[in-house]
Amino acid sequence: MRIFVTGASGWIGSPTVTALLEAGHQVVGLARSDASAAKVAALGAEVRRGDLADLDGLRAAAADSDGVIHLGYNHADFSPAGMAAAAAMDRAAIDAIGDALAGTGKALVIASGVIGAAPGRAATEQDRPDAGQHPRMANAAATLALADRGVRSAVVRFAPTVHGKGDHGFMATLVDIARRGGVSGYPGDGGNRWPAVHVRDAAALLRLVVERATPGSVWHAIADEGVPTREIAEAIGRATDLPVKEVPAEHFEWLAAFFAMDLPITSEYTRRTLGWQPTHPTLIEDLDAGAYTS
Numbered sequence: 001m002r003i004f005v006t007g008a009s010g011w012i013g014s015p016t017v018t019a020l021l022e023a024g025h026q027v028v029g030l031a032r033s034d035a036s037a038a039k040v041a042a043l044g045a046e047v048r049r050g051d052l053a054d055l056d057g058l059r060a061a062a063a064d065s066d067g068v069i070h071l072g073y074n075h076a077d078f079s080p081a082g083m084a085a086a087a088a089m090d091r092a093a094i095d096a097i098g099d100a101l102a103g104t105g106k107a108l109v110i111a112s113g114v115i116g117a118a119p120g121r122a123a124t125e126q127d128r129p130d131a132g133q134h135p136r137m138a139n140a141a142a143t144l145a146l147a148d149r150g151v152r153s154a155v156v157r158f159a160p161t162v163h164g165k166g167d168h169g170f171m172a173t174l175v176d177i178a179r180r181g182g183v184s185g186y187p188g189d190g191g192n193r194w195p196a197v198h199v200r201d202a203a204a205l206l207r208l209v210v211e212r213a214t215p216g217s218v219w220h221a222i223a224d225e226g227v228p229t230r231e232i233a234e235a236i237g238r239a240t241d242l243p244v245k246e247v248p249a250e251h252f253e254w255l256a257a258f259f260a261m262d263l264p265i266t267s268e269y270t271r272r273t274l275g276w277q278p279t280h281p282t283l284i285e286d287l288d289a290g291a292y293t294s
Contacts, residue, residue, distance in 0.1 A: 002026040003210060004061045006052065006093070007071030008045060009036040011169075012111070012162055015203035016069060017043045023207055028061060030072060052089050055096040062100035067107035067152075067210045070097060087135030094143055103150040107210045112140040114157045114195065114220070114265045115258070122225070122264040125157075125218045140218075147216030154213035158221045159195040159265065160258065162202050163283050165291040171283070173255055175236055175292045184237035185247030190230025192262040197223040198280035208274045219270045223278035226264035235287035 003020055007013040008029025020027045021044050029040035032051035040047050050057040052072050062068050070093065074086040094110060101108055113136065117123035129137050146153040161170050178184040202221045209219050230244075237244035249256040270276055281289065 001066040001211070002028065002064070004028045004030070004048070004065040004068045005045075005071065006030045006058075006069070007073065008043075009039040010071060011167065012158075012199060012202055012206075013071045014039065014043060015200050016071065016206045017045050019200075019203040019207045020210075021045065023211075028065065030061070052093045055092060058093055058096045059100040062097040062108075065106070068097050068101065068109065069206055069210055070094065070108065070110045073111070084135065087139065090136070091139050091142065094139055098143070098146045098149065098151055098153075101151045102146070105150055105152055107152040107154065107213065108143065108146060109154045109156060109206060109210050109213065110140065110143050112136060112155050112157050113160065114222070114263065115160060115261065117157065117265070122266045124266050125220050125269045128218075144216045144218070152213065152215045154209050154215075154217045154219060156206060156209055156219045156221050157265075158202060159197045159224070160263070161194065161196040161283060162199050162221070163196055163286050163291065164199040164280075165286075167199065167292070170255060170258070171287070171292055174232070174252070174259070175240065177251065177253060177255070178236050178240055178242055181247075181251060182242060183247065183251075184233045184240065184242045184244045185251045186230045186233035186244070187249060187252070187260040188246065190228055190233065190246065192229050192260060193226025193264045194229055194232060194259070195222045195224055195226055195263055195265045196283035197221045198278065198282075198286070200280045201278040205270070205274070205276050208276055212274060219274070220265060220267035222265045222267040222270075223280075224283050225266055227283055229259060231284060232287070235284045236292075239287055239290060239293040
């Protein structure tokens with residue numbers, strides 16, 4: 001297959017390009033800068049210069065492909081206005097790619113999240129959260145609806161932590177907060193659960209989804225279905241030689257609302273249906289191996 005990947009030089013995009021190439025696919029990676037273009041080329045993919053605002057370019061690249069994996073997203077501004085603008089840009093990109101693929105039966109795979117998928121219980125791939133909760137949920141719903149227009153559309157819901165050496169997301173932030181505060185903390189009794197997946201396992205799943213997914217399907221990139229936050233704090237404490245204890249919410253700064261959530265997520269259907277089996281280190285194994293501290 002000839003697969004067009006947005007976000008090809010990013011944290012998840014780069015190993016996804018590698019996984020696709022190793023499986024024998026041709027890959028065209030979107031790059032908006034010289035640095036991104038050089039990274040995509042070094043991976044062995046064809047470079048297509050442009051960005052998510054270039055809707056005509058997205059349509060043309062999608063039409064010239066056998067499938068699209070859309071991972072690009074503007075995370076530069078976390079203000080309410082910035083997040084709304086990023087979601088609107090994402091929706092426009094999805095609509096443009098969907099228009100190009102309509103009636104072809106070709107795949108469009110997008111990345112989404114699991115937060116809010118099923119409050120109070122373990123979320124499954126069959127759960128369809130209220131699209132009004134967040135613009136990204138609405139974008140996921142719009143992608144699934146493209147199945148009615150002859151697109152093999154699929155949504156991959158990612159764990160909030162896609163970990164590995166080089167990750168600058170939630171775990172890196174928690175390690176930084178622990179070092180600055182002199183303590184590795186956990187909220188409440190530390191029993192709330194946090195899902196995670198290694199970045200290379202996530203890339204392997206994206207490859208399977210673009211190859212095999214049925215139209216209008218949802219898949220879960222979840223390896224650790226729910227690691228207790230106390231265990232995460234203990235692993236950070238071991239890695240940083242800091243004490244571990246319960247701390248008030250404000251200790252976690254902007255992460256407070258997120259890290260206090262209980263987010264058990266199952267990926268049983270994904271594993272059984274696609275034969276996906278995570279093989280890379282777990283979150284705790286990565287923390288203990290120094291992925292965030294060395």
